[in-house]
Amino acid sequence: QEQLVDSGGGLVQAGDSLKLSCVDSGRIGSGLRTGWFRQAPGKARQFVGGISWTGGATSIPDFVKGRFTISRDNAKKTVYLQMNDLAPEDTATYYCAAGRAVIYYNAMTYEYWGQGTQVTVSS
Numbered sequence: 001q002e003q004l005v006d007s008g009g010g011l012v013q014a015g016d017s018l019k020l021s022c023v024d025s026g027r028i029g030s031g032l033r034t035g036w037f038r039q040a041p042g043k044a045r046q047f048v049g050g051i052s053w054t055g056g057a058t059s060i061p062d063f064v065k066g067r068f069t070i071s072r073d074n075a076k077k078t079v080y081l082q083m084n085d086l087a088p089e090d091t092a093t094y095y096c097a098a099g100r101a102v103i104y105y106n107a108m109t110y111e112y113w114g115q116g117t118q119v120t121v122s123s
Contacts, residue, residue: 003024003025003027003028003050003112004022004024004025004027004028004096004097004098004112004113004114005024005093005095005096005114006020006022006023006096006097006114006115006116007020007021007023007117008019008020008021008117009033009093009094009116009117009118009119009120009122010120011120011122012086012119012120012121012122013121013122014026014070014086014087014119014121014122014123015085015086015089016032016086016121017073017082017084017085017086018083018086018114018119019030019079019080019081019082019083020083020094020117020119021078021079021080022034022036022079022080022081022096022114023076023077023078023097024077024078024095024098026044026099028098028112030074031052031053031070031091031099032049032053032099032100032111032112033051033052033053033098033100033102033104034070034072034079034096034097035047035050035051035095035096035097035098035104035105035107035110036048036049036050036052036079036081036094036095036096036097036117037055037095037096037097037107038090038092038093038095038119039093040091040093043076043092045095045105045107045108046092047061047105048061048064048068048081048094049050049058049061049064049068049069049070049081050070050102050104050105051070051071051072051079052104055071055072055074056123057109058070059104059105061105064083066083066084066104067083067084067085067086068081068082068086069081069082072112079096081094081096081112083119085106085119086119087122087123088120088122088123089121090119091119091120092118092119093095093116093118093119094116094117094118094119095113095114095115095116095117096113097111097112097113098110098111098112098115099111099112
């Protein structure tokens with residue numbers, strides 16, 4: 001049973017924007033930190049953003065800072081990843097993940113994962 005459902009991926013051109021969504025199906029509960037990761041074929045999973053339960057703290061790695069932002073709406077049980085000025089190197093499957101005691105950049109510390117949504121950026 002899926003507990004996190006991520007969506008919003010697609011095929012876009014370089015310079016376009018996408019907004020990914022991660023919805024809690026309702027089984028996970030409150031108080032969790034949420035992160036977004038991406039994985040391209042043949043490459044390691046890469047952290048691209050994290051947010052606290054309240055939304056008061058976020059973590060964006062330098063290589064996407066200024067282009068990616070993360071936000072959440074707990075009333076909708078949804079976390080968003082806004083991606084602007086996309087480039088072909090952003091092509092990957094994007095995953096959201098959540099947990100209660102996570103270290104944002106460390107995928108091993110997350111308890112729940114979405115199924116992934118594909119983002120493809122053409123040049």
